[in-house]
Amino acid sequence: IDLRQFPPEKIRNFGIIAHVDHGKSTLADRLLEFTGTIKESLENKQVLDKLQVERERGITVKAQSASIVYKCDGKEYLLNLIDTPGHVDFSYEVSRSLSACQGVILVDATQGVQAQTLANYLLSMEHGLPVIPVINKIDMPRANIAKVEKEMLNLLDVHTSEIIHISAKLGQNIDQVLEAIVKQLPSPNLDCKSSYNSSSLLKALLFDSTYEKFRGVIANVAILDGTMKKGDIISSVYLQQKDGNSKSAYEVKEVGILRPEHVSTDVLYAGQVGYIVCGMKTVADAQIGDTLYHHKHPVQGLPKFKKARPVVFGEMFPLDQSQFKNLDAALNRLMLNDRSVTKLNSKSFLLGSGFRIGFLGLLHMDVFCQRLEQEFGTNVVMTSPTVPYKAILNPNKRLQIKEEKEITITTPEDYPSQNLVKDFLQPMIIGTVITPLQYSQDIMELCTAKNGTAVGNSYISETSLMLQYRLPLDEIVVDFYDKLKSLSSGYASFDYEDDGYESVNLSKVDILLNGEIVQELSKICTLEKSRKIGAKTCAKLKDLIPRQPFPVSIQAVIGKSVIARQTLPAAKKDVLAKTGGGDYTRKLKLLRREADLQKHLRAIGKIKVPKNLFIKMIFKLRHSK
Numbered sequence: 321i322d323l324r325q326f327p328p329e330k331i332r333n334f335g336i337i338a339h340v341d342h343g344k345s346t347l348a349d350r351l352l353e354f355t356g357t358i359k360e361s362l363e364n365k366q367v368l369d370k371l372q373v374e375r376e377r378g379i380t381v382k383a384q385s386a387s388i389v390y391k392c393d394g395k396e397y398l399l400n401l402i403d404t405p406g407h408v409d410f411s412y413e414v415s416r417s418l419s420a421c422q423g424v425i426l427v428d429a430t431q432g433v434q435a436q437t438l439a440n441y442l443l444s445m446e447h448g449l450p451v452i453p454v455i456n457k458i459d460m461p462r463a464n465i466a467k468v469e470k471e472m473l474n475l476l477d478v479h480t481s482e483i484i485h486i487s488a489k490l491g492q493n494i495d496q497v498l499e500a501i502v503k504q505l506p507s508p509n510l511d512c513k514s515s516y517n518s519s520s521l522l523k524a525l526l527f528d529s530t531y532e533k534f535r536g537v538i539a540n541v542a543i544l545d546g547t548m549k550k551g552d553i554i555s556s557v558y559l560q561q562k563d564g565n566s567k568s569a570y571e572v573k574e575v576g577i578l579r580p581e582h583v584s585t586d587v588l589y590a591g592q593v594g595y596i597v598c599g600m601k602t603v604a605d606a607q608i609g610d611t612l613y614h615h616k617h618p619v620q621g622l623p624k625f626k627k628a629r630p631v632v633f634g635e636m637f638p639l640d641q642s643q644f645k646n647l648d649a650a651l652n653r654l655m656l657n658d659r660s661v662t663k664l665n666s667k668s669f670l671l672g673s674g675f676r677i678g679f680l681g682l683l684h685m686d687v688f689c690q691r692l693e694q695e696f697g698t699n700v701v702m703t704s705p706t707v708p709y710k711a712i713l714n715p716n717k718r719l720q721i722k723e724e725k726e727i728t729i730t731t732p733e734d735y736p737s738q739n740l741v742k743d744f745l746q747p748m749i750i751g752t753v754i755t756p757l758q759y760s761q762d763i764m765e766l767c768t769a770k771n772g773t774a775v776g777n778s779y780i781s782e783t784s785l786m787l788q789y790r791l792p793l794d795e796i797v798v799d800f801y802d803k804l805k806s807l808s809s810g811y812a813s814f815d816y817e818d819d820g821y822e823s824v825n826l827s828k829v830d831i832l833l834n835g836e837i838v839q840e841l842s843k844i845c846t847l848e849k850s851r852k853i854g855a856k857t858c859a860k861l862k863d864l865i866p867r868q869p870f871p872v873s874i875q876a877v878i879g880k881s882v883i884a885r886q887t888l889p890a891a892k893k894d895v896l897a898k899t900g901g902g903d904y905t906r907k908l909k910l911l912r913r914e915a916d917l918q919k920h921l922r923a924i925g926k927i928k929v930p931k932n933l934f935i936k937m938i939f940k941l942r943h944s945k
């Protein structure tokens with residue numbers, strides 16, 4: 321491809337956004353086939369979902385770009401498409417991708433408008449992006465186009481005449497979608513007047529990155545002004561700020577576009593989207609949202625990207641401590657590809673050195689761990705996840721806290737001494753559920769049971785309802801989504817947004833084995849839930865700990881008060897087994913000696929629990945609802 325043929329007016333950059341499973345990746349397949357970017361084949365199924373985890377789970381977790389060339393009214397256009405994930409846990413990928421887009425297609429399916437349809441639509445409005453409304457899966461017998469159109473008219477600012485009806489699976493009306501992209505979406509809104517003005521200073525947005533073993537960081541860039549060529553020496557606004565006089569400069573070793581695989585073009589012009597390889601090595605250097613420029617010609621930086629805000633935290637340890645450094649390196653590389661994860665160092669008495677990692681949800685946490693294993697061969701153990709609570713501490717002279725202070729609690733270790741605390745706060749969300757009418761009663765009961773308060777209900781059609789509840793984040797991260805799906809036979813959809821913090825009665829449940837605290841099993845939870853959690857942990861431990869020669873008391877405590885307990889009886893040893901008939905006094909002697917031994921062991925009382933048991937326990941607690 322000669323990229324000089326595509327000045328900005330012949331370029332359209334668009335993202336495909338929609339609810340989970342509405343057919344975004346399938347539409348991307350057809351767009352790639354229809355424009356001859358890839359060969360037509362029945363084998364082409366979600367070709368942009370390249371990760372093993374995406375193939376195995378059948379979901380997109382990573383936004384992917386591809387450049388296609390399309391001829392419309394005799395002129396060729398360069399279209400850059402970004403296929404985005406639909407699940408709420410990966411919404412950061414969507415918002416990040418939209419920063420490199422000029423237009424968006426909203427694919428809707430026969431299920432009608434769902435929670436993420438609405439969330440993504442609002443996101444594109446926030447970015448000021450126009451939307452091409454599309455109804456997908458019209459080939460399905462269950463398709464109810466009239467109903468879906470009505471919902472779209474009710475909830476989205478679109479007109480019936482604009483809605484395109486397609487079957488991404490069968491490739492029906494794909495040409496209409498492409499034509500709408502060219503005719504209805506604007507060309508990139510650039511700082512420059514002309515793409516070939518060689519005097520224009522380079523200004524490029526780094527909007528995504530991946531890591532490859534031999535090539536290092538591969539950065540996806542949108543060129544906003546000037547040109548980027550192989551051999552150019554570039555720097556970035558972030559590096560300039562970090563290093564003062566901008567010592568860090570990189571030579572562009574490769575530059576090209578994605579079709580969808582890397583195709584080197586040696587140059588990218590203003591308005592185009594592509595990739596560069598320039599020897600960057602770390603997450604710190606390849607900052608998402610950074611502005612790149614020619615080293616000798618600094619430019620004004622673009623507004624920074626909003627940072628992802630983790631909603632669950634877990635502690636991650638290598639199964640084998642000798643692998644700690646490898647795990648650190650693997651995490652840094654994976655974080656180049658997944659920018660929504662946060663990482664801090666952490667330590668555990670039993671599990672050794674590890675990391676405190678923040679995720680955007682439990683699915684995100686599972687997918688991230690699976691990617692670590694599949695792409696980097698690391699084996700890790702994750703402690704049970706917790707949401708970020710806050711504590712307001714009273715002033716304290718001894719601890720040199722001069723005025724009220726707010727701290728964030730993401731692990732039991734952060735839990736402050738109760739007498740210092742003025743108030744605990746928990747994160748709240750506004751959850752939006754869209755459901756067919758017949759399931760709404762059960763869903764309302766579920767929201768109430770999860771301590772939710774209704775903030776608004778409205779009909780989106782005669783048969784579907786939108787429910788909005790204010791809920792504690794802690795109540796939805798574990799099993800809310802699964803329960804919602806099972807109550808509604810899979811029909812209800814869910815999305816949520818932050819809604820500040822609210823006062824809560826928080827507690828820290830510690831687990832004691834024969835009076836000794838086991839740090840790794842401590843848990844922060846609301847006082848209301850503490851008994852249930854304490855009892856469950858004690859019962860599970862009783863099952864898992866091997867019998868010892870002495871009884872083991874397993875207690876769950878809050879401070880000094882015991883809230884649950886179990887006793888693991890001593891392993892009985894038949895001391896008389898070898899005595900046969902024998903003398904009565906000898907038997908008595910043996911029994912007395914055994915009783916003394918028991919007493920002695922009980923006095924020592926220390927039980928040696930293997931590391932494996934904790935790993936099993938952590939695993940069990942995480943996977944039991």
Ligand SMILES: Nc1nc2c(ncn2[C@@H]2O[C@H](COP(=O)(O)OP(=O)(O)OP(=O)(O)O)[C@@H](O)[C@H]2O)c(=O)[nH]1
Binds near residue numbers: 345486490
């Ligand atoms: N019958 C029919 N099935 C379709 C159509 N489009 C997609 N599908 C099916 O719907 C399912 C989901 O399609 P995907 O393309 O993976 O959906 P997605 O929106 O990319 O999914 P996420 O990225 O995980 O949110 C797959 O089984 C597709 O084969 C269509 O037009 N007709």
